[in-house]
Amino acid sequence: MKRLLMVSAAMLLAACGSEEQAPEPIRPVLSVKVQPQVQAQLGRFAGVIEARFESTLGFRVGGRIARRWLDVGAQVKAGDTLATLDPTDQQNQLRAAEGDLARVQAQWINAQADARRQQQLYDRGVGAQAQLDIAQTNLKTTGAALEQARSAKRQAQDQLGYSTLRSDHDAVITAWQAEAGQTVTAGQAVVTLARPDVKEAVIDLPIGVAEQLNQNLTFTVASQLDPAINTTATLRELEPQADPTTRTRRARLTLASTPPAFHLGTAISVTLSSPVSARSELPLSALLERDGKTQVWVIDTQQKTVNTRDVTLIERTDDSIVLASGVQPGEYVVTAGVNSLKPGQKVVFDEDAQ
Missing domain, CATH: 2.40.420.20 (conserved putative lor/sdh protein from methanococcus maripaludis s2 fold)
Incomplete structure (x- = not known):
């Protein structure tokens, strides 16, 4: 019995020892x-791809817009018709100018005939010098009036041509500022065209970030839909004054390369970073x-x-x-x-x- 107790105690001690030595x-x-x-990041900002060169066109004469021929996003070639005015006023002016020209041409023909007749009479010795002088003066006056009438007709023709608004270069329509039926004045903005061959990134930066811009900064421009489509850029222009509403300054970036996916209007994200230790x-x-x-x-x-x-x-x-x-x-x-x-x-x- 005593030996059994000793064996049990030894087994109990061995079990306790094994528990203490169990690994964690x-x-x-x-x-x-x-x-x-x-690279230390100064922030990431949303932006858009825009054309570097844009032009806003308007009619050179006033009138009511009869038709807009194209919509926003349409690609146009030089000489394509963009919009037309109601040409009634210009047509009436042209007809009036043509009538004035015909009347002055008839007067000029009569003045030529009268000057020839007075010259012949004077040469035969039966005409007065005063009558010849009057006829020649009348011819010169009528000739000047004829040239003026011709210029008036050309101007009226030009005015009629100005009632059609045409593109002066290959471009993409980005905005219309007037609608069909609207009356516009000469020179009023009607349509905005962008040249798609040279693109740039445009972002709005908070004033604090804009003041930190320097030559060591790196601009990484990536598509928001596919960040794998990206390129680097350099600062081309920073607006000197902040927008009073948003308190931001607009920055325009020149792209190192232009991926095909960077269409006009593409939403982008621009990351600003600078070298650090x-x-x-x-x-x-x-x-x-x-x-x-x-x-x-x-x-x-x-x-x-x-x-x-x-x-x-x-x-x-x-x-x-x-x-x-x-x-x-x-x-x-x-x-x-x-x-x-x-x-x-x-x-x-x-x-x-x-």
Whole structure:
């Protein structure tokens, strides 16, 4: 009986020893791979692709618009008809000018005949010098009136031609400022044409960002529908004054290249960045603060364990931190549960985490 008790006690002690020596369970953790950052982003802004060269056309005479021949978005060639006015007034002016010309031409023919007759009489010695002078003066006066009537007719013809608005270059219609049936004055804006061969990016920047623009900035222009379609750009023009309503300044960017998908009106996003000293950006949840130190948990990918590492903060936002030192590109940092880990603890993590 005594031996049985001793054996039972030995077994109990052995069981307790085995429980104390049991390894800690392997803990799954969320992690992120450290990526080097050599560009600091100043922000991302929405914009649009526009034509660098635009022109606004209007009729050179006033009148009522009879018809608009094309819609917004239509491509036109030089000489294509865009809109026409009711030509009644111009036609009446032309008919009046033609009538005046016919009347003056008849007067000029009579003046020529009279001048010849007076010259013949004078040459035969039966005509007076005064009558000849009057006839020649009348001929000159009538000739001047004839030239004036001809000019009036040409002007009336031009006025009739001006009642048709035509494109003066290959372009795309981007806007109409007048409708059919509307009465417009000479020179009033009617249609806006854009030349599609030279395009640029247009964005509105907050005043604070606009004041930070410099030659070291890099503008990355990408399609909002497909960010893989992108190019770089340089600042061509920055409006000197801010819009009083939005408090923004419009910037126009020259594209380094123009992808085929960048049609006029394409919605884009423009990222502003500038070169900075090497740094790393991590989620705010990766930061461990205790005993006055700022640390992160770094995973040993060979041993599958974690240990703390002191880091130097450059910037902290509501959801991220920027580190100047303490971690190396390619290392994995724990991003969740940082307050419940122990140095050397075994972990399992996703090596494809980004």
